[in-house]
Every structure is written in structure tokens, then in C-alpha cells.
Amino acid sequence: MWIMLTILGCLIAACALPVVYSWYDDLAAQRRRSSAESDGTPDGTRAEPPATLEGVLAAQLTSGEITRGQYQRAMAKIAERDDERHPLVVPPEQGAAGV
Known part of the structure; x- marks a missing residue:
């Protein structure tokens, strides 16, 4: 019985991992897009280059x-x-x- 539950748990984890990783990749891509658009400033204006x-x-x-x-x-x-x-x-x- 415990072996069946262990196998079932592993199968559920194996099915859930791709979903979690794709969700993480989507968030990372969204962060890259938002930082490229705003360049790190809250109002979307570009900051002056360091002097x-x-x-x-x-x-x-x-x-x-x-x-x-x-x-x-x-x-x-x-x-x-x-x-x-x-x-x-x-x-x-x-x-x-x-x-």
C-alpha cells in the first residue's frame, strides 16, 4: 500500500513540476519585459547614465x-x-x- 502511495506521489510531482517551471519562466520573462520598458524607474522615464x-x-x-x-x-x-x-x-x- 505504501509503495502505491509513493508511486502516486512521484507521478503527481512529475506532472506538477513542468507546470511550476513554466509559471516561473513566464514570471521571469514578464520581469525582463517590464524592466526593459521602464529601465528600472517607476514612472517609465530613462535614468541618466552614471557620471x-x-x-x-x-x-x-x-x-x-x-x-x-x-x-x-x-x-x-x-x-x-x-x-x-x-x-x-x-x-x-x-x-x-x-x-
């Missing part, structure tokens, strides 16, 4: 053009370049009484 290198990298990361590792390496290079161009100058320490 900074960091903004461009963030946009590429969110759109899937670059991976997380590529983004992190690029940001590290930007930080190194910024450190060379504008080094951080720490003021000298003063005494305990501020002298």
Missing part, C-alpha cells in the same frame, strides 16, 4: 556585465590610483595638554 567611474562600475555590476570579483578588483585599482594622486596626510600628534 563617475564608480557609478559606471556599479551599473555594470547590477546589469550583470561584470562579476563581483571584477568589480572589486576595479574598485581596488581606483583606490590605489586615488591614493597616489591624493595621498592622505595625517596631522602630527600633539602632546597630552594639546601642546
Whole structure:
């Protein structure tokens, strides 16, 4: 009896899986269409492209053009370049009484 119920359950699951996956694919296609139409803005207007290198990298990361590792390496290079161009100058320490 348990074997019959197990087989019946497997058959029901096998019939239900294609329905669930097609439903999921339809939702994913609908999300792609809506994001392509509105470009991520609620009123349907297109956003201005990013003006900074960091903004461009963030946009590429969110759109899937670059991976997380590529983004992190690029940001590290930007930080190194910024450190060379504008080094951080720490003021000298003063005494305990501020002298």
C-alpha cells in the first residue's frame, strides 16, 4: 500500500513540476519585459547614465556585465590610483595638554 502511495506521489510531482517551471519562466520573462520598458524607474522615464567611474562600475555590476570579483578588483585599482594622486596626510600628534 505504501509503495502505491509513493508511486502516486512521484507521478503527481512529475506532472506538477513542468507546470511550476513554466509559471516561473513566464514570471521571469514578464520581469525582463517590464524592466526593459521602464529601465528600472517607476514612472517609465530613462535614468541618466552614471557620471563617475564608480557609478559606471556599479551599473555594470547590477546589469550583470561584470562579476563581483571584477568589480572589486576595479574598485581596488581606483583606490590605489586615488591614493597616489591624493595621498592622505595625517596631522602630527600633539602632546597630552594639546601642546
